[in-house]
Amino acid sequence: MFSRHNSLTLPTVARTLLLVLAMAFCAVGVHPTAAVAQSTQQNSAPNYDEWRSFAERAERLIDLQFTSDEVLTDIRAELVGFRSRFLSAQDANAGRIATVREQISALGPPPEDGATEAEEVAARRAELNEQLTQLQAPGIAAQEAFRRADGLIRQIDLITRERQAEALLTLWPSPLNPVNWVAAADSIWGTAFTLGTQVSGALEDPGHLREFRSNLPIVGVMILIAAFVLLRGRGWIERLVGRLLDEGADRKSKRLLAQIMSLTQILVPVAAVAALSTALVLTSLTGEIGADLATALVQAGIGYFTARWAGRQLFPVHESKRAPLQLPAPRRREGRLMANLAGLFIGLNVILGTLFDPTRQSDAANAVIAFPLMVLAGVVLFRLGALLSMHWRLLTADIAEMRFFDRIIGVLGKLAMAIGIGAPVIAAVGYVQAAQALLYPSIVSLGLITVLVFVTQVVDDLYDSLTGRSPDDPDALLPALIGFGVVLVSLPVFAMIWGVRGTQLLEVWQLLREGFRLGDTRISPTNILSFLIVFSIGFLATRMVQGALGSTVLPKTKIDKGGQKAIISGTGYFGIMMAALIAISTAGIDLSGLALVAGALSVGIGFGLQNIVSNFISGLILLIERPVAEGDWIEVGSTMGTVRSISVRSTIIETFDRTDVIVPNSDLISGTVTNWTRHNSLGRIIIPVGVAYGSDTRKVARILKEIGDAEPLALIDPEPQVHFVDFGGDSLDFELRLVLSDVGFGLSVRTELRHQIAERFKEEGIEIPFAQRDIWLRNPEALRGEAPSPEPSEPRDPRDAHARTKMRYDEISDGDSGDGDGDGGR
Template identity: 45%
Template sequence: MDMTQPSRLVSLARTSWFGRIAAGLVCVLLLITLEVSAPMVSAQVSGVPALSDEENQEWQATARRAELTLEAGRASDRALERLRAQLVEWREVFTDAQGGHSQRIDNLQSQLAVLGPAPDDGSESAEITARRQDLTERLAELRAPVLAAETAASRAAGLIAEVDTVLRNRQADALVSIGPSPLNPVDWAEGLAELKDAVFVPLQEVRANLDNELRLFQFRQNLLVIIPFSLFGALLLMRGRSWTGGLVSRLRERLRLASGARVTASAEILTFVVSLGKVLVPWTGLLLLVQALLLTGMFGLRGEALIAQVPLWGAILLGAVWLCDKLFSDPPAPAVFEVDPGRRPALRRVGGGLATAVVLAQVGATFEALSGLDEVAGVLLAFPLMVISSLALMRLARLMRALTAPALAALTEGEAAPLRLRAANLLVRGAMVIAVLAPLLVAIGYRNAAEALIYPAVDTVGLLAILFAIHHLATLVYALFTTRDDPSEALVPALVGVALAVLALPILALIWGMRFTDLTELWSQFMAGITLGDTRFSPRDFIAFAILFAVGYVVTRLVQGALKTSVLPKTRLDQGGQTAVVSGVGYLGITLAALVAITGAGLDLSSIAIVAGALSVGIGFGLQTIVSNFVSGIILLIERPISEGDWIEVGGQMGYVRDISVRATRIETFDRTDVIIPNADLVSGTVTNYTRGNTVGRVIVSVGVAYGTDTHRVEGILREIAEDHPMVLANPAPAVLFQGFGADSLDFEIRAILRDVNWALSVRSEINHAIAKRFAEEGIEIPFAQRDVWLRNPEVLQPQAPGTPATAEAEAGQADTSEDITPKDKEV
């Protein structure tokens, strides 16, 4: 047997997309299981014991055998995979052993650090020297198996890398290997003859079993089971889809009259789940038919092997038809893709045809593997099946291009297309290229390369359809818990889409030829993390840190809520003090949560302390303003010169304090606008707090009266007005001051202390109204501005006779001026 024959690549390329998706899901679940179980292993307190002599010899033999196998280069792919699995098991053993006695080693190292280095002058006591030597020997004894495990793990990792390199090289060689062409007429007679013989072999087995009395006796014994299985299976297979479709239609008709987004979403989820019966019910019938055929015992080994694959092929067909129905449903049923209703039947037919082509290719690949066909017969069988798949893929790509073309044509010049539209256009072009290239490659003789293109492309289409259906279901579920009119545009469905895309990456990697072992190796390297200094940071550590910090954060918020709503309102603290306590508890809780998360995750930051210190200096210069504001925010919370609800004035801005955060304080002005003031300005600048401690404040009302008014009478009236206002305090009593003699009036001021200065503007307005009313009643005049104009030479305003000296001089001046005026100026 030729060990370089690409048998594994061929079998991989012919694996059904359903099987590859299942393998990808198993891969994801396995990786998650390994991730969950890994901390349990690493969390063991006792160290991993060293290998015994027998185990060490077994490892040395395995490693030596692997080296000889790689040097020979004649092992098959299957043998190399088995050898690699053994090496991976040994590497895991050595990796676990590297953490053995870690606590005891840390303890010995800490004891040696306490003793310090031995003095050069030999002044150390003999007891300390003996103790240091004993600790050093014990440390070396404990480190020996760890170092041996590190060496063995490195050797195993190197051998694994060599095996992977060999397998990848063989896979690459298989892609470019050339074989017989299906268009060569010379090979047709030989290939068709072998195909004919391969078809007649299962038929001969059936004929032989019919002539076998033992087989006939077994058939009669199972007849009471075969008949009901056949009848019931055929009934479910033929009528299952129509029964389920009728049930879905009646259910949608009953729920059609319901209103509300949540009711509609629940109805769609219900019909979505019930519509799965279109797959499950006929597939159950198919299983019964297959079991009935196997119970007959008449089909021989090859026939039974083919029949055993029928449920898988039926699941592909039924699932594909169901997906097409969900993606391109006819009204009134909602479709995942809102396309022209006239094109939906064509899209469903093309999707079903693509699934049929995949199933036919799987049937051909299974038949070829069971019959052991040679390359000529195999390529004659595979070529027409590949052409059918290419035609179906091309038809789907052309339909999708017809759907995206109007949207692309509607874009204006210079306008960028949306990401979804660009991705769809790129996928359509890629599908067209593959649909044309694959048949050409297999016609030339590059069958492996063609199969590595066409079938993964078809599998990718099926995977995308499944992802879109799952995302649609997730959007419907989200619609049950939201009040948005369009849940599909919300953030949560978008995040679900991103998560589905990430989870689909390993499945896509398997579809496009990546080996499962390569995927697990990449995952192992990812989980190993990165190394900074002497500290390794792995994703497991970050996950543990995130979980612990999230728990601490939630606990902090719960404590803050309890303090704010239950504890602090029962104390004598004012609102500002309560806010300061709640904020301080929040900062303290988050700090403790971060410390607990770092400690609990096992992150040792001591080895990067120097690097962090150097970075902190540079960051400090760049973020000194932010740090200053942060420290100022802490000072504001401790000293509490201002509190939420205070009326303050700072930097020319006046308003009420609405929020004091770590970096800045938000005040609301009287214009109902928010002003963000950095905390550093509040600490270092001048701040006027009108309501600090209490709301008592003074208001000043100015008024002027005409000259000649009795000032004592005005003073008494103003005092009565101030004392009569309910917001003015009686003690201290309001004062009325005769300020002086103004340019137009005698100026007076009312100075009154208010019980709530927040009403100063309203009080001033009401006092002004009262002054105007009382002055009108008392006949006191409030003067307006007056000015006396004195003329220095009033005689120029008197009319004079012509010829007088003044008139002559004025006419001369006018004549001189007119000489400089142009005709254009005269027009103006």
């Protein structure tokens, strides 16, 4: 209130909002006046003589230690104007400079030392170089002047920040010292006496009395309307909004209407207060201080009714799951009371700041007058922080994983409690300005956070109403992005609440507008915005063309599905590449200066991204040659399945286990791939069959042929074939070979044919053998308990019948194997 450099009033927030809107207009370039001014600056060359004279005068004033803040602010405004003109002049003759450089390049490289070139070429080269020097001169001069102006602006900002910090750290007399109370009482009495004198003087002035009588009817009407709205209308609006919220708890449209209607809880009472303030001014009896007080009354009303509305948003009357804070009813009632008191104290701070100008009073009087209100505001802030912390504690006990918003609420609660206690303490010591810079911005910041929560809820409800999203559906991306954008836009408002001057924010915006340079090209937010807009348009146009091709054009052609997919994908890649090139060209970004950097990075990229590049090129080959298409049944290494999608980096194969296997495209190009259904679905299956020795082989072949001919999916040409392939170790081996019209049914056909073969063989008495093995024992007498025979002096012939004993496994199993050493199983 009483800090000259950090006074917090509600017009500060209003100016911040206007500043944000102004920056938005500058960003998109829609303000006609700004556009005309910018065009004028670009078309008119700066007056460098005037600039040098002003810069020298500004440097002398800046070097003076006692130059006032008002003078520095005026100088800074002039410097900002000069700097903007110099920034625009830096790109003077840019098109002509580029043309002359291309002409010089067309002449070829200059001759080396000792070499000569044609006289005509040398003369032309010298002429073009002279033109280039002359064309570059205005830009170079503008750059030099821009740097000088920018340096002076930074110097002024540094002085202002130092003075601001010095003011915050200034130690005033302690407000707890009774000696200082006398100065405060004198200040209060002097202000009251001055106000009374001004009012009594107006009453004695016949001109003021005539004006009062003429305005009396309208003054009376405005006072009656304002009183009625403040006493009755405000309560009616609050009850109406509460009823809409209760009835429309499950109806999105009513809930959205109630949220929008809740803003009338601010607008209508503030309008009544404005009418009351206007009525007081129209009486012509208030005097100078009274007129200022009437204006401050509107500002105080904005603060109070906004805080009251914010309290009802954070601490609703009725319990709701959508409420930002989940608290029991007694705590919500306390929260609404604390919010009302916070708004009241902010309003009183504005009124006291208007009545008692800190520049016209002693530091002792300022400290004593500000301290009681700061203590009350500190208590309110402490209680609000305690309620925020309670919300965090209750959720911690009930929910294992908390939202980011709830964690932020917990941190804010602790900070509010600390500031609520610390600010009055340091104010009692004497650092009143520092305490004010902590206390009141904290309260206003909580209000702004409530506004952000309200806006995000409105966006969610509006999105739900338009899309019909149910509460059980997951959170959508678009409302989250909009909410994130709202938070970004609010950052300048937070900055100004905490003492950042508007000129400092404009300085940040100027730096963004200035951008940075890549070679001879300056990249600014305007270039980036142009690039994004043009690229977005090109991207959307590409998607539209792809959609038209996929739904209208290509289905009417004879191109197969895989070819259609390849054309659509290629169109997408080509369209995105062209959109990027057009966007770069439209934004005026010259990438020729990055050629050397790109060449240096290409080596590292070649080694680090060689696999990615290889897969990308392989993907393009797959899309162009189409050896594999979507829907094909392929086998790559040990992976077999159906191709589900082909991208530029990898191919997704859906196996018969319904799992997706991601295969790099380079494996499909460099490795061996079996495509079972590339050109058609025909495919051959082979069913091996074994029968026992002694079976009638021709009868077996006839039965298998009959079974194959009866299969409905088997082709007639070529017809099923039966082959007697080998004399196996345990069986006579046959193969039934069939060519199916759809090899995708190969597994089911194999299963059915095996069932039929087993049934027919059983009917015909044909045996399907199982594997048999003969076991040869070196010492069979050990199984009978006999002494082992002596080892022969020389190896025996294993074919000698007297040197071995042949026994079938079943005979051994029936014999005595009581030794249990497991040798009989070998």
